[in-house]
Amino acid sequence: MICPNPKLVRLLLVSALAGIASSALVLAQGCCGDTGARTGGCTREVTTTGHSDNLVHNCSHSADVKVSRSAAPLPRLVQTVLSNYAELQSALAQDSMEKAKIAAAALLKSVRTDTDDLLPPGASQAARVLAESADLAEARSSFKELSEILIAHLKARKLGFGEYHEAYCSMAKASWLQAERTIVNPYMGKQMLHCGQLKS
Numbered sequence: 001m002i003c004p005n006p007k008l009v010r011l012l013l014v015s016a017l018a019g020i021a022s023s024a025l026v027l028a029q030g031c032c033g034d035t036g037a038r039t040g041g042c043t044r045e046v047t048t049t050g051h052s053d054n055l056v057h058n059c060s061h062s063a064d065v066k067v068s069r070s071a072a073p074l075p076r077l078v079q080t081v082l083s084n085y086a087e088l089q090s091a092l093a094q095d096s097m098e099k100a101k102i103a104a105a106a107l108l109k110s111v112r113t114d115t116d117d118l119l120p121p122g123a124s125q126a127a128r129v130l131a132e133s134a135d136l137a138e139a140r141s142s143f144k145e146l147s148e149i150l151i152a153h154l155k156a157r158k159l160g161f162g163e164y165h166e167a168y169c170s171m172a173k174a175s176w177l178q179a180e181r182t183i184v185n186p187y188m189g190k191q192m193l194h195c196g197q198l199k200s
Contacts, residue, residue, distance in 0.1 A: 074162045077118050078154075080110045082164060085150065086179055088130070092140055092186035093193060100139050104131040120153035140187050144174045151175055161200065169196035 074082070084107035091099035108127040111119060126146040133139035154161060164177040172187035183196045 074159055075118050077110070077114055077116075078159065079162065081107065081119065081123075082150075082162065082177065084110050085146070085177065086164070088143065089176055089178055089186045090184065092136065092143060093184045093189060095136060095189040097136050097139065100133075100136070101131070104133070104139070107131070120149050122149045123153075136189070143176070143186060144172070147174065147176045151177065165198050166200040167196050168199050171195055175199070 073079075084103060088100055088103035088107055091097075091103050104127070108124075108131045111124050111127045114124075123146065126142060126149055130139060130142040130146060133142055151166060161177055164179055165181065166175055167178055167183055167185075168175045169185055169187055171192070172185070174187055176186055178184055181198065183194045183198070185193055185195050188195050
């Protein structure tokens with residue numbers, strides 16, 4: 001029988017443990033690396049028990065995570081109207097009456113195709129007044145009325161806002177819908193483009 005050298009045994013054990021720790025570190029990095037680009041820090045915790053190779057990984061990101069909006073898809077007509085509405089909101093935020101006129105005409109056209117009463121009764125009238133607006137002040141006033149009608153209707157029907165968020169400006173005392181998470185104010189335009197806050 002050959003007696004192993006104690007120093008050799010100790011060296012082999014240290015090497016084996018170092019290999020396990022190295023593998024654990026690689027696995028822990030993979031925990032955070034699989035998600036792609038991150039804007040925040042990541043903390044990792046690796047736990048080993050005795051000589052077992054079982055590893056417990058706890059990974060938390062401080063990056064902002066975009067929460068998916070889980071509401072049911074909006075009816076196609078409502079999606080079209082909101083898309084036209086968003087074009088109008090963007091045009092008003094840019095102080096462009098020319099673009100606002102084009103977007104308002106498209107909005108009115110889509111609202112008039114509502115044969116199933118998917119939209120509120122006042123939407124057609126508000127869209128018509130918007131399309132006939134002579135200047136930005138008038139267009140913004142009509143946009144405010146249309147926004148109130150649409151938001152109240154979508155909430156009452158519990159349809160949600162789809163990909164859009166409700167925003168509010170205390171200076172204009174008015175709400176609107178927008179796709180961006182950064183405020184783009186259609187009432188204040190370039191003068192105070194980012195004035196307001198998201199409500200949803």
